[in-house]
Amino acid sequence: MDELWVAQLGLIDYRTALARQEQLRDARRAGAIPDTMLVLEHPPVITRGRRSSADELPLGEAFFHARGIDVVDVNRGGRLTYHGPGQLVGYPIVAVDDVVGHVRRLERALVRALAETGITARARPEDGPDFTGVWVGEAKIASIGVHVAGRVTTHGFALNVANDMTPWTWFTPCGLATVAMTSVAEQLGEDAGCGEPLLRCLRQRIAHAVAETLGLRQRQVTPERLDRALKSSPGIGAEATGATVPTR
Template sequence: MRQFTDKRDAGSTDQLWILEHFPVYTLGQASKPEHILRPGDIPIVQSDRGGQVTYHGPGQLVIYLLLDLRRLNLHVRQLVTAIENSLIATLADLDINAHARSDAPGVYVSSRKIASLGLRIRRGCSYHGLALNYDMNLEPFNRINPCGHVGMVMTDVRRELNYDAPLLFVTCQQTLLQHLQQHLCYT
């Protein structure tokens, strides 16, 4: 991701990398040691993204956005808003009422956080991205202060729908990609 960003030029195409991580805590540039409460056997990795500590693991859709912001004529705040709006629209398509908060980046259902974002901008290009909890074991979030917020409650799509939806990963992925294309003006 970093190598791609460092080597890209004006002709390099933008890319979205879609994946799920093995269990890992990642520390953003603003992380503080006191926000890691009881990591147990989950590895802790320092990251050069913005933000604080978060958990990544199975049941979480991660999309890294490798974008040339100059070519898209986007500033960082506009990119963050486009990502949050894409997540909100995706969740609305699944009949989940979600919103962004001005005091804490990400997307929330009531006061519960369902999606996180952490970006790095280098040479006018973004990398890192978003994480949408769709069907995961949320217990590892209890071992940290997610994004530096004491007592933040996390949720996922399956819990908010209150049923096990088949192909939830594929549904979330396809819907979110459509909304990202729309909000980033690729359609």
């Protein structure tokens, strides 16, 4: 069975993580690494996907900058979303031949991991692209947005676990004016525990669920192992080498 390398990076700046994803994408296209997933948290940041519009940020960027929240335009699909400490973010850098199928697989993996945590969740593909992600009742608990270049994905999912939910009220999340956002901690209430133990549990469950849903065997690797793989193929991508990327 093919492997999914999983690297736990802890708290890492969004722009730094984006640069790392792009390096890993090129390495994956060159065949220097197998399918890989970064699991991490971000300092407070709002990201605007390709389908975002100006009216989704009615308070303006200066409002968020004054509160220590960065605002970054990105090339992933989807609209506005928020990341902050206590939210679990996963970036699968994997070869695909069906982008929509990849998104559906990520949704299924998150639904499965949440079920193991005691939360009944669902995807809503029948409601259209604005409802991509994972929902508990009518509240959204996880956002998904991906980008594909050379048949390899970047970006991924963000699951609200034990993060501060207040920033979600300052803008229009996911382009849905009436959406309610929720978290694992809110759904579990007194049974949730708090902070790092809850995050640690979800890190393990989600990594396992994503690997199995992708049909891969999970292998935990260190950030140093990724660095060594990148150094073995600096600046190499599929276009430069003529390599082909096997897909599932």
